[in-house]
Amino acid sequence: MGPRGPIFREEVPSELMNQKEPHKFSEPLPEWAKALIGIAVIGALVKWTPILELMTGFIYFCLIPLIALASVSVTARSVFHMILGSWKGAVEQMNRAVEEKLKNAA
Numbered sequence: 224m225g226p227r228g229p230i231f232r233e234e235v236p237s238e239l240m241n242q243k244e245p246h247k248f249s250e251p252l253p254e255w256a257k258a259l260i261g262i263a264v265i266g267a268l269v270k271w272t273p274i275l276e277l278m279t280g281f282i283y284f285c286l287i288p289l290i291a292l293a294s295v296s297v298t299a300r301s302v303f304h305m306i307l308g309s310w311k312g313a314v315e316q317m318n319r320a321v322e323e324k325l326k327n328a329a
Contacts, residue, residue: 268274
């Protein structure tokens with residue numbers, strides 16, 4: 224037998240090999256215990272690691288520049304559509320003026 228358990232199939236006990244269903248080692252943890260473990264892990268991260276400083280750095284170096292780029296993009300898109308709308312409006316107005324002159328000339 225190896226240091227962590229059976230290595231070869233011959234080393235596994237025959238009663239485990241002949242089972243039709245997988246062996247149940249223990250019952251699953253109740254939900255309240257899982258929640259308590261999660262809260263304990265979060266508490267340990269906050270207390271013993273610089274997670275809050277890392278999150279602050281992420282906000283300063285990633286999110287704020289991303290928000291700035293997004294706002295520039297929205298502004299540029301709005302200005303582009305405003306210019307495009309003005310251009311189309313001007314072209315339509317010129318076309319109407321030309322059509323009126325053609326009607327008056329005919």
